[in-house]
Amino acid sequence: MTTGFFTVYHERLAEQGDARAQVGLGSLYQMGGVVPRNLKTAVKWYRLAAKQGNADAQLGLGLMYRDGGGVPKNVKTGIKWLEFAANNGNILAPSLLGLMYAHGQGVPKNLKIAVKWYRLASKQGNYQGTMQLGGWYEEGEVFPKNYQTALKFYKLAGEQGFPLAQQFVDKVQQKIAAQSPKQPIQSFQKSPLEKAKEQCAEIGFTKGTEKFGDCVMKLLN
Numbered sequence: 001m002t003t004g005f006f007t008v009y010h011e012r013l014a015e016q017g018d019a020r021a022q023v024g025l026g027s028l029y030q031m032g033g034v035v036p037r038n039l040k041t042a043v044k045w046y047r048l049a050a051k052q053g054n055a056d057a058q059l060g061l062g063l064m065y066r067d068g069g070g071v072p073k074n075v076k077t078g079i080k081w082l083e084f085a086a087n088n089g090n091i092l093a094p095s096l097l098g099l100m101y102a103h104g105q106g107v108p109k110n111l112k113i114a115v116k117w118y119r120l121a122s123k124q125g126n127y128q129g130t131m132q133l134g135g136w137y138e139e140g141e142v143f144p145k146n147y148q149t150a151l152k153f154y155k156l157a158g159e160q161g162f163p164l165a166q167q168f169v170d171k172v173q174q175k176i177a178a179q180s181p182k183q184p185i186q187s188f189q190k191s192p193l194e195k196a197k198e199q200c201a202e203i204g205f206t207k208g209t210e211k212f213g214d215c216v217m218k219l220l221n
Contacts (some may be wrong), residue, residue, distance in 0.1 A: 007207070014045060022049035023057045030060065030069070041069030050081060058085035059093050066106065086120060094121035095128040102132070111142050111155035127162035130154075138172055147176045196220050 010028075013021035026045035033111035043064050050153055051055030055130040058081045066078030079100070086089035101110045101217045114135075121129025134153030143149075151172045158165030190198075196221050197207070 011190060017048075017052075019049040019052045019057065022046070022052075023054055023060070024037050026057060026060055030064075033191070039064070041070075043070035051086070053088060053090035055085045055090035055093070059089060060091045062093070063096075077079070078108065089124065091121065091124045091126045091215075094118070094124060095132075097128060098132065115142060121165065122156070125160050127157040127160040127165070130157040130160060131162060131168070132163070134168065138175075147172050147179065151176065197209040 010021045010024050014025050021044045022091065026042045026049065028034050028140065029042035029045065043061065044202050046057045046061040046064065050061045058162045062078045062081030064078070065072065065081060079097070082093045082097055086097060094117045098113075098114045098121060099105065101109055101117065102114035104110065115133075118129040121125050122133055130153050134150045137146045137153065138150035139145070144159075151169060153170040154172060158169065196212060201207060201212075
């Protein structure tokens with residue numbers, strides 16, 4: 001299948017209302033290469049698919065508005081579409097929203113809202129959200145410091161595919177170990193007096209008698 005035929009095929013499907021084909025065309029026109037790069041055309045196809053509830057298209061359209069690609073920049077409208085994408089299951093949108101609110105990127109900084117979106121990202125399987133939550137618990141920046149909870153999130157990030165998660169797991173486990181109270185080393189070595197008493201009892205002297213006392217004193221001397 002040639003590139004031209006591939007594009008024409010997708011355009012036909014897109015024109016018939018196929019949301020997946022519309023998203024594909026939006027991506028092609030956004031990136032360029034297969035077709036000449038045209039952000040306005042990309043927005044056109046993203047919008048058609050987004051209105052059908054396609055989460056990937058909603059993400060693409062939200063980013064276009066956020067960054068001013070193919071449309072006048074409008075962060076408020078961008079956030080609206082990113083929220084649609086996040087609530088419709090796109091795993092990238094929640095972490096992007098969390099990042100924007102955590103650092104005040106285009107919106108007033110709001111850590112409470114950031115936490116909400118990072119939790120959704122983590123729940124949907126995005127390890128970026130999971131790692132951010134783990135970091136906040138480890139450092140005590142947003143939540144009260146809790147190494148055990150941080151450890152839980154770092155382990156989850158590993159299960160979600162983050163390749164460096166084990167390094168964070170090891171680091172927090174070391175912190176947990178350092179926090180644990182050290183148990184005093186108990187010595188089970190008997191004192192000379194205790195040894196002398198045992199030996200005198202084994203010989204046959206009765207404890208508490210004068211002879212027992214004399215025996216003990218001799219052994220100690």
